[in-house]
Amino acid sequence: MEIVGNKTLRELLSEKVEMYPDKTFILFEDRKQKVHELTYRQFADQVKRLSQSFLKLGVTKGKHVTLHLPNSIEFMTSWFALANIGAIMVPTNILSTSDEMEYVIGHSDSVLLITEEEYLAKFNKIRDRLPNLQEILLARYEGEEYKHQSLKHLKEGAEALVPDVPLNAGDVAAMLYTSGTTSKPKGVQVTHANYLFAGEVMSKSIRLAPEDRQLIVLPLFHGNAQYYSAMSALTVGASMAITEKFSASRYFKQAINLGATVGSLFAAPIRMILAQKYDPADSKNSMRVIWYAQSVAEDQVEIFESQYGVPLLQMYGMTETIGVPLMNPIDGVRKNMSIGKPTLGYEVKITDEDGHEVPEGQVGQITVKGVPGRTLMKDYFKNPSATAEALREGWLYTGDNARIGEDGYFYFVDRIKDMIKRAGENVAANEVESVLADHPAVYESAVIGVPDDIRDEAIIAYVIVKDGFEVTCEELLSYCGERLAKFKVPDSIHFVEDFPRTSVGKIQKNMIRKQHLEQCNRIS
Missing domain, CATH: 3.30.300.30 (ANL, C-terminal domain)
Structure with a gap:
């Protein structure tokens, strides 16, 4: 795909640092509502220092490193530092139990785990059953007991040098585990090119500009926040406001305080926001669009848009599709009871059980055309049978049912998968x-x-x-x-x-x- 060429995350960040060195890149509001700020240059400096720290610990190209972190600056710097040296980030849900984490760390052959002190107990239980795990590092740690395992300590002792590791756009940069219909999650392999493509598709779909600021309240361990929010901001040299946790009562207050202009939500958070007592001051926000996934009732969409003065755009995507293949058009007719129309760079059809396209109005499977490792996931890690079932002759079979209306918009029906x-x-x-x-x-x-x-x-x-x-x-x-x-x-x-x-x-x-x-x- 010419749209991303052979560029890597390392090259993309370097380009933006050169263009906007002293511009705010990240505003982060922690759980105590304290705001931390990093410019593009400061962020890149931390990334380079952390890259050198990982190399000293023996993390080499192709090695997996599990992140078990809430939204934080350390999540972002770890993600890009690992990409910098060709290592592979494995982000995980902080709500996951010891048993669930044992599977992910074991299946991914992770050599390193980055987490926070409060989650240590769940890993101490399973440490002796993870022979590949060499070290546990701690983010945001200020104490003495584990000082030598703290990211802060490691960065202080490292130089801000660009690592001498050859990278290619087709290299895997992350592996995101997604729940399958079997009891074991599947590892979706995401390349550098995948990330760049996701950023291009979303930034063009919402007309993102360098002056915009993404509000990221959804968890960074999900594809949604990584693909649609963080990557689109970096792609155009915009900034991002990240909150440690989602707060329904404070969502628009955070948007105002942090100067956000665009955001991403799911249906459930939208309903949670609407369930709060309405504060007219929240309508003074500068948000120009919020896109969301999953169905919201028509009256709820109308109330949300009228109260907060922000248009909503329903879209459809999954970890495996990388970019967002279906979305309501920002400059066209919005039909938010639908999941929109195909976006730039995607071809989408509705197929029957044999893979044949069905007539307009008939229910079938959402099937997305693309190039594995470029515009679609590369594959499922260590799972050739699941990969062969999902990726067939350049098409991704999503396992989701929809129909195309007479208006040409796609309407979600249900999940084939249980x-x-x-x-x-x-x-x-x-x-x-x-x-x-x-x-x-x-x-x-x-x-x-x-x-x-x-x-x-x-x-x-x-x-x-x-x-x-x-x-x-x-x-x-x-x-x-x-x-x-x-x-x-x-x-x-x-x-x-x-x-x-x-x-x-x-x-x-x-x-x-x-x-x-x-x-x-x-x-x-």
Whole structure:
């Protein structure tokens, strides 16, 4: 793709430092609401020092390093320092449990872990089962006990030199784990070219300019914040305002205080913002557009736009698509009940089970054309069968169903994959079922997602108990809580004698979901 050529993240950052050395690049509001600022030059200086520190620790090109960090300047500097030396960042959710982290660190063969002191306990439990993990480093650490493991200490003892490591645009720069329909997450390999392409697509789709400032409240360990917000800002030499945590009540106050002009949200945070008591002062923000993923009701879109004076653009993308292949047009007709139209650089079609395009109006799978490692993910790490299923002859099969309306806009229908979307997080039903199945009293379980006014979907588990055993809802919820990240734990558990099944015994989750919703309607 000519659009990104053979440029790397190292070259892109160097170019922008040359163009805007003393311009603010990052404003970061920590959890105590203290704001920290870095110019392009200062950021690059920290990146180079950290690069040299990683090299001294034996982190070489192609090695994986796990980041287990909240939104922070250290997340950003670690990401770019690793890219600087050809190493591969593996960002993870800070809510993940020890068991979940053991799988990711082990599967990725990570040689280094960067985290914060408060998360050390979860890693101390599994350290002896991770033979490849050589060192744990701590971000934002000010004490003495682990001083020699602190990023701050390492940077102070390093020189701000550009590493002498050859890089290519096709080199893998990161691996983002995404929940699959199986119980084990898949590692999506993201190249330097992928990151640059994501930045180009989003910056052009929202008319981003050097004067803009991205408001990043979504977690940086997700593709959304990395691809659409951070990369688009760097691509055009804009700046970014990063908050450590999302706050529904303070979202627009943060936007005003930090001078943000554009932002990215999910449906759940939009609903959370609307659930707050409206403060007319919030309408004095300078935001010119907010794009979002997942469906928001039409009346909620109207209320949001009228109260805060910011147009919303619904879009569609996934970790594997890299850029955003479908989006409502910023300069065209916005139809936010749709996921928009194909963006610059993408071709999208709706296909049947055999990969053939279906007629307008018919439901089929969203299928995206691109080049693996350039405009689509490179592949799934150590998973050739899943890669072959997803990437076929230059097309990515997303596992999501949609239809094209008479107006030419794409309308999302549902997920083919058995996936639950909860407050912006993907939860594989099979992963929750696997944990429940390990409980000695559980014979079989079926986990479904049902609509939830605040968090997109609630997680409901139906359980058949083994003969001769007894177990309570509370016991099973506690059991899940010890083994799954908080956002994966079911909202409720219901005990049943059997499930509705097909003639070959397959559980009919659509029937369970239907019965559950009918029962809820009767109760309400």
